[in-house]
Amino acid sequence: MLDGGSQADAEITDAGIGLQPPPDCDPIQVINSSFEDPILADNFFTFPSNCDVDQTNAIASSDPVPGWDTASDSLSGVVNPTLSQLQVSSGANVAYLNSPAGNCLSQPEISQTLTATVEAGYDYWLLVDIGYPSFFPIARGYRIILESDGGVIALDIDSAVTAIGSQATATASGRVNAGDPRVGEFLRVRLSVPDLPDPAQTDFDNVRLCKSAY
Numbered sequence: 001m002l003d004g005g006s007q008a009d010a011e012i013t014d015a016g017i018g019l020q021p022p023p024d025c026d027p028i029q030v031i032n033s034s035f036e037d038p039i040l041a042d043n044f045f046t047f048p049s050n051c052d053v054d055q056t057n058a059i060a061s062s063d064p065v066p067g068w069d070t071a072s073d074s075l076s077g078v079v080n081p082t083l084s085q086l087q088v089s090s091g092a093n094v095a096y097l098n099s100p101a102g103n104c105l106s107q108p109e110i111s112q113t114l115t116a117t118v119e120a121g122y123d124y125w126l127l128v129d130i131g132y133p134s135f136f137p138i139a140r141g142y143r144i145i146l147e148s149d150g151g152v153i154a155l156d157i158d159s160a161v162t163a164i165g166s167q168a169t170a171t172a173s174g175r176v177n178a179g180d181p182r183v184g185e186f187l188r189v190r191l192s193v194p195d196l197p198d199p200a201q202t203d204f205d206n207v208r209l210c211k212s213a214y
């Protein structure tokens with residue numbers, strides 16, 4: 001659900017690729033932002049314990065993306081891709097969101113609620129590297145979202161275009177004005193994918209969040 005409601009929506013910018021936060025943008029901490037936890041051997045990946053995955057390079061886990069909330073009935077985790085699968089520019093690992101498969105049939109998404117809260121008088125910037133691994137023939141697409149319980153602050157959907165097997169940076173920004181009802185709520189980063197019938201995967205990496213006074 002991306003319905004942010006009322007006046008807040010007027011401030012949402014689908015910023016897309018190419019726009020950059022200002023140099024004085026204040027970083028906001030995101031845990032495991034480059035998905036390097038856990039450390040994995042090349043070509044290994046984690047997956048939710050109850051999903052029916054039977055591969056020698058797969059590691060069942062009750063916490064497949066440490067620091068992030070995952071759904072136990074959807075196929076998501078952390079992967080260390082081989083170079084031919086995906087050229088990773090930040091560390092070794094990425095987070096993957098896979099098509100429904102086996103007994104894990106929900107659309108995957110991962111999210112992290114931060115300790116930082118929404119503040120008025122700031123532009124918020126969310127940057128995420130997006131990649132599509134070479135073992136699926138199509139670019140699945142993505143959504144990167146900054147939100148709080150009161151609704152969406154910034155989002156980008158599919159603006160960043162990258163060749164299969166490489167990464168591009170997606171950017172979303174949004175402004176929070178004085179009097180915004182979301183002020184004081186906890187910030188949350190949410191990464192998700194569109195509902196596609198074809199088998200496909202989107203990989204997310206190097207999540208950066210900052211705020212800039214306007």
Ligand SMILES: [Ca+2]
Nearest residue numbers: 034090091093
């Ligand atoms: Ca990484």
Ligand SMILES: [Ca+2]
Nearest residue numbers: 042080081082
């Ligand atoms: Ca690798």
